[in-house]
Amino acid sequence: MPKVNFLDSKTCTLVGLVTNVALAIFKLLAGIFGFSYAMIADGIHSVSDCLATSTVYVGLRIGERPADESHPYGHGNAETIAAFLVALIILATGAFVGISAVRLIVHQHFETPATIALAAAAASIVIKEGMFRYTFKVGERNNSPAVIANAWDHRSDAYSSVAALVGILGARLAFWYLDPIAGLAVSVLIVKMSIALLRPNIGILMDERPDTAILAEITATARKVSGVRAIDNLRAHRRGSTFTIDIEVAVDGGLTVEQGHQVASEVKSRLLGEVEHVQDVMVHVNPYRPS
Numbered sequence: 608m609p610k611v612n613f614l615d616s617k618t619c620t621l622v623g624l625v626t627n628v629a630l631a632i633f634k635l636l637a638g639i640f641g642f643s644y645a646m647i648a649d650g651i652h653s654v655s656d657c658l659a660t661s662t663v664y665v666g667l668r669i670g671e672r673p674a675d676e677s678h679p680y681g682h683g684n685a686e687t688i689a690a691f692l693v694a695l696i697i698l699a700t701g702a703f704v705g706i707s708a709v710r711l712i713v714h715q716h717f718e719t720p721a722t723i724a725l726a727a728a729a730a731s732i733v734i735k736e737g738m739f740r741y742t743f744k745v746g747e748r749n750n751s752p753a754v755i756a757n758a759w760d761h762r763s764d765a766y767s768s769v770a771a772l773v774g775i776l777g778a779r780l781a782f783w784y785l786d787p788i789a790g791l792a793v794s795v796l797i798v799k800m801s802i803a804l805l806r807p808n809i810g811i812l813m814d815e816r817p818d819t820a821i822l823a824e825i826t827a828t829a830r831k832v833s834g835v836r837a838i839d840n841l842r843a844h845r846r847g848s849t850f851t852i853d854i855e856v857a858v859d860g861g862l863t864v865e866q867g868h869q870v871a872s873e874v875k876s877r878l879l880g881e882v883e884h885v886q887d888v889m890v891h892v893n894p895y896r897p898s
């Protein structure tokens with residue numbers, strides 16, 4: 608049996624999916640047998656989490672496909688689209704939590720939650736915060752927008768459960784208003800989180816340039832190649848979890864085409880080998896002109 612690597616994006620996503628399916632089944636059963644509307648609603652939320660995590664998994668599967676005739680640059684942005692969809696799912700969750708809180712205030716319909724709801728909310732906070740930390744680590748390590756989006760989905764679930772826990776405790780202590788207040792506060796937090804997540808993914812889809820630190824690393828690596836006198840131009844953009852680089856290097860004008868080509872090949876192989884997450888490099892050679 609092959610060894611399972613838990614730091615792999617797909618493995619991490621499958622762990623998230625199993626967790627979400629287990630939580631959905633548990634909450635729906637607890638809601639139905641405990642006659643708790645809030646618990647059933649929470650279970651339906653877990654079903655939407657299963658949908659989000661499945662979206663991430665599909666995005667990863669499509670994203671890892673190699674370049675083909677109709678997609679010569681690869682399929683990496685399938686991951687970015689998946690991340691974008693997850694951000695929209697989180698946004699919907701935040702709106703739903705907010706609307707539920709407002710309806711609670713309007714209708715003044717408070718139910719006394721069962722003990723199982725208290726246990727479920729507490730367990731959900733611990734499990735989901737743990738899943739957030741694990742998933743976020745894997746997402747950062749693999750530079751994966753889809754896995755990072757999935758991580759934030761886990762954290763938004765932890766936040767929802769905090770609201771549920773506060774509401775349940777409030778109901779127990781007869782502070783009924785705690786439930787809608789916690790709901791509204793968490794709704795604002797989740798909506799802000801989803802917008803913060805939409806932003807970088809739109810950036811990737813719009814070919815926004817990567818962080819200056821990455822550009823500096825690319826420049827420094829290319830400069831190390833002997834024969835490179837200067838970097839004339841550098842453009843890089845992300846496609847899903849990887850970068851594509853277009854770079855113009857200046858070499859001694861007296862070099863032969865063969866020698867210039869040699870320098871360009873060396874630049875390409877060093878960038879591919881030494882800078883993390885680089886998928887492809889296009890090198891153009893200029894004659895060096897001191898300014």
Ligand SMILES: [Zn+2]
Nearest residue numbers: 656700760764
């Ligand atoms: Zn969720």
